[in-house]
Amino acid sequence: MMNINENKRFALLIDADNAQAKAIDAILTEAARYGDVTSRRCYGDWTNTRLGSWKTVLNKHAIQPMQQFAYTSGKNATDSALIIDAMDLLYTSKFDGFFLVSSDSDFTKLATRIREAGLEVIGIGRRLTPEAFRAACNKFIFTETIMDENPADDAKKPAKPIATNATVSKKADNAVVSTSQTDKNIQSTKIANPSKDAILKKLLKEAIESASEEDGWANLGGVGSYIPRVDSSFDPRNYGFDKLGKLIRSLDYIEVQQKNIESGSNIYIRYKDTNG
Structure with missing residues (x-):
């Protein structure tokens, strides 16, 4: 585990298209272990009813919703908006690191660039997150792990496999699984022995x-x-x-x-x- 440093300042950038609203409580609790999250932003097309579950979460935790319309079908404008803002925040020199909350490999280059600047990058996403993105971060945390309330008890139970019939999105890397199917099928995957x-x-x-x-x-x-x-x-x-x-x-x-x-x-x- 990385050392806690209350003096470190982090920016938390969330890709609402590839993150779970129900995981935010656990994510913010985890983030507090590393320092002070002074900027909290969540990116998505908020006119899309699919993101309706985020409203309560964003208000509760004072996370700023960043609107990005989907201009063209099949193109993810949200990713571009998050990346541009991340670079703007990087150049302010006000932060010691970034939390990138997503399971999308499109952020691999962003994580690499931030690390090249000497800042810490902590990724948070599902176990299905492509290895390239995970490796680009200093640390990558699985949401399935931090959302488990009783890890010691879970370790005593037989591990449950991740479902293989999830619906895969049309992204080029074929790594992003639809939220509805994943939420139903992904369960604790801790190793029993x-x-x-x-x-x-x-x-x-x-x-x-x-x-x-x-x-x-x-x-x-x-x-x-x-x-x-x-x-x-x-x-x-x-x-x-x-x-x-x-x-x-x-x-x-x-x-x-x-x-x-x-x-x-x-x-x-x-x-x-x-x-x-």
């Missing part, structure tokens, strides 16, 4: 090897710093744990040891299975 997750196992093995000392033990802090650089969407809450240390202790292929060093006591970990 993290020790059996091959992707997690490979990621942790690489992280430990990168941060390990001569004796093969790696500082947990070093491992935690390495992981987001490789997988921006990694979050221990995806596995039902609120902290990386708790997730690590649940894994049967990781050894945990507390070492006393000059600077104090630190947690070190080691990969058990050297045969991979």
Whole structure:
């Protein structure tokens, strides 16, 4: 998890066409962990009745609705408006970072550009968000994860797969799923047994090897710093744990040891299975 810094100022830009109104409470709670959200904007064609569920949410949280008419069928003018405003806000030099709330890969270049300017980019969207957009962000948070009220309890239940019969939009990347179908079908996808997750196992093995000392033990802090650089969407809450240390202790292929060093006591970990 990234460190909380109350002095950081963020702009929150929401793509209403590819975000869920019901997720905003959880999104704002999550955003508060990183700093002060001083600009809140939500983009869409508000003449479209499909976005009617946003009205109450926007008023409740003082989020500014940014009107963008759909001039041509099949063209997303909303994306362009959000990108232009993001660049205007970037050049004001008033912000330390941006929250981009969308599951649309069209914002990949925007995230890359903001990071090139030295600012933090935190993406928030669904698990179906294309990998390119997720990787372009410093951190990517799944709405399914932060909307779960009891992650520890959910981790004890069998994982439920994401539905595969969702309606796909006509966007070129074919990654945006219609809101109505997705809301009905996407459910908690936490891993019931993290020790059996091959992707997690490979990621942790690489992280430990990168941060390990001569004796093969790696500082947990070093491992935690390495992981987001490789997988921006990694979050221990995806596995039902609120902290990386708790997730690590649940894994049967990781050894945990507390070492006393000059600077104090630190947690070190080691990969058990050297045969991979």
